[in-house]
Amino acid sequence: MNDRNYIGANIDPVRIDGSxxxxxxxLQAFEKIGLxxxxxxxxxxxxxxxxxxxxxxxxxxxxxxxxxxxxxSIHSPNPVNLMDKRDPSLHKEVLLASLxxxxxxxxxxxxxxxxxxxxxxxxxxxxxxxxxxxxxCRMLETEARMLQDIAQKFPDVMIALExxxxxxxxxxxxxxxxxxxxxxxxxxxxxx
Numbered sequence: 133m134n135d136r137n138y139i140g141a142n143i144d145p146v147r148i149d150g151s152x153x154x155x156x157x158x159l160q161a162f163e164k165i166g167l168x169x170x171x172x173x174x175x176x177x178x179x180x181x182x183x184x185x186x187x188x189x190x191x192x193x194x195x196x197x198x199x200x201x202x203x204x205s206i207h208s209p210n211p212v213n214l215m216d217k218r219d220p221s222l223h224k225e226v227l228l229a230s231l232x233x234x235x236x237x238x239x240x241x242x243x244x245x246x247x248x249x250x251x252x253x254x255x256x257x258x259x260x261x262x263x264x265x266x267x268x269c270r271m272l273e274t275e276a277r278m279l280q281d282i283a284q285k286f287p288d289v290m291i292a293l294e295x296x297x298x299x300x301x302x303x304x305x306x307x308x309x310x311x312x313x314x315x316x317x318x319x320x321x322x323x324x
Contacts, residue, residue, distance in 0.1 A: 140169025145176025175209035183225030204239040214275040215247035231286040246308030247275040276320040
């Protein structure tokens, strides 16, 4: 990992919505104001389709990025949830594809949302519910094992678990609402 500090910004996935022209404009604006680092939203670039890295699209993005001298990090798609019970393999494949995208573009960090006991997408369709401590513990262990397995496949890319904002009507929907449990999960993934 590079030990240099950078000042950067993120590319908003909704703003670019797959448009390489908009990405180019944003990168030019960042360059003009002297930023040195950029977080790229792989989902805003349309680089992953059904859990698989879209190779042609990745080449197009790489071609555009070659015009700039930024340090890059990647943000995996927001819905990725390694605690998902309905289709855990899809979430794992999407994170793997995000890491491969990072490797392709030379990014050293991939940001992923911490696992959620209850996905934000369910808030409006599912009444607030709580899980037992043992259910939460099983989900935490599952996510930790998945992250360990995934990290072994990409030792050259750091996986960064992002903290989460609280939703008072659904709390605790994730352990990452508070720093203490987030730290505990990180230590569960990689004990020191």
